[in-house]
Amino acid sequence: MPRPKKDIEKNNKDATTKSGRGRKKELATVTGMKDILPQDQAYWQKVRAVAQKAADDYGYGLLETPILEMTDLFVRGVGKQTDIVDKEMFAFTDQGGDNLCLRPEATAAAVRAYIQHGMLNQSQPVKFFYAGPMFRHEKPQSGRSRQFYQFGFEAIGEIHPALDAQLILLGWSCLNELGLESTVQLNSIGCPECREKYKQELIKYYKSHSKQLCESCKKRLLKNPMRILDCKEEGCRALRDEAPQILDYLDEECKKHFMKVLEYLDEINLPYVVNPYVVRGLDYYTRTIFEYWSNDDEVGKSALGGGGRYDGLVEILGGREATPAVGLAMGMDRIIAKMREKNILVPEMKYDIFVAQLGEPAKKKAMALYERLRSIEDLHPAQAFYKDNLKSQLEVANKLKVKFTLILGQKEIGDGTILLRDMDGGIQEVINFNDIEEEIRTRIKKYRTSKIVSLASGDEDELSDKKAKRKNREEDGIVAGEEDDQEHEVIEAEEHYDDLMGGEDSF
Ligand SMILES: [Zn+2]
Ligand SMILES: [Zn+2]
Secondary structure, rough: OOHHHHHHHHHHHHHHHHOOOOOOOOOOOOOOOOOOOOOHHHHHHHHHHHHHHHHHHHHHHOOOOOOOHHHHHHHHHHOOOOOOHOEEEEEOOOOOEEEEEEEOOOOOHHHHHHOOOOOHHOOOOOOEEEEEEEEOOOEEEEOEEEEEEEEEEEEEOOOOHHHHHHHHHHHHHHHHHOOOOOEEEEEEOHHHHHHHHHHHHHHHHHOOHHHOOHHHHHHHHHHHHHHHHOOOHHHHHHHOOOOOOOOHHHHHOHHHHHHHHHHHHHOOOOEEOOOOOOOOOOOOOOEEEEEEEEOOOOOOOOOOOEEEEOOOOHHHHOHHHHOOOEEEEEEEHHHHHHHOOOOOOOOOOOOEEEEEEEHHHHHHHHHHHHHHOOOOOOOOOOEEOOOOOOHHHHHHHHOOOEEEEEEEEEHHHOEEEEEEEEEEOOEEEEEEHHHHHHHHHHHHHHHHHHHHHHHHHOOOOHHHHHHHHHHHHHHHOOOHHHHHHHHHHHHHHHHHHHHHHHHOOOO
């Protein structure tokens, strides 16, 4: 979760001032930027995986562009008058005198790549998928970081409205897959011709009410009048009800395109609302534009993503004229914050088996064994070879919630065996060292199946009592006739290592 503003400012102050004589500055992240720690990665991996799956399903190939680009790319692409370029770019001149900036968004870069690599000669549309950090020097506040993460899709070189509908669906279904209910807020801002006519009407209207506009909107009136429509200030919101609406200014072609998009969305039952106040902050959009609003966010205070058509951008950036394109970007930070808010859990890395060792020769042999286990497909072994004491190793194993622990000691090396401990009851069995892989494979498979079965029948409690354990062991292939011998060996082994476990790092 993003920290409250006060907190960020305080931390930043601490980080940049000397606190006390002679004390070194405390180093911390740059204002508005944050670390993503290992314990939070499950969410990020889940979001990336869902996006990657959607990209694969719909044939969007991964495009990775540099984080640094020429500042001019965004000045020309995103537009000089937009907040992003006007106020929020991390721009600088490098040692060689080039004007560079940290990318504030990915679409302009995707179009640059499309032009630079001559992709207009490939079959169209060219479809890109991307995921990575973007940078905007915004006022740090809840839900906005200066380094934030987006994934997105771009389809360049095709004007068919089916593509608009497909992309709108793509973003929505990613949210849906992550457990977030959202509604698409949809609008058309026409082509530059219909929009110009509309802008003039809009300026006329707001000029006659300019006293009621907030300070930012007074400036917007001169630079970017359509942004007034999505201003969240009370006075500006009240004014927009009477304001002219873009949909009334669309020419025949633009209207036809929009109606087709709606038709396709109706056909696939996608929840959408035509919202004439959604305008998006970027200059390059044409025709279809959209945002995803969480169903508990009625005013679109923090959209989870959005996008639209940008039929003019390829030409603006020096490519072939009249190359249509459409795309969307999703805010990963906001999506994850929303998932946490909704208590949506994501599965964490799960280890199956722990390799424990006692004594230097066993440690060395266990290291090699661990590599063998690691190469078994779909098996996740764990270890703590930096520990010598068995008790502390078993503590790690318990923490990782593994089902089994393999224990290798001096005695086992001599016998060519290894101990297999079931962590649910502490029962230990001796198995042949050479059979380890096969044994593990079978047992883990059985355990996973029994887990699915017990979850389905809801008798997980029963599984933990001793009867069930015995039953499990019978299922594991320990037939009645052999059982006495096995039992004997198990007890012997337990006594053997119960002694060892008491000792303090004696090996
Ligand atoms: Zn038009
Ligand atoms: Zn305003």
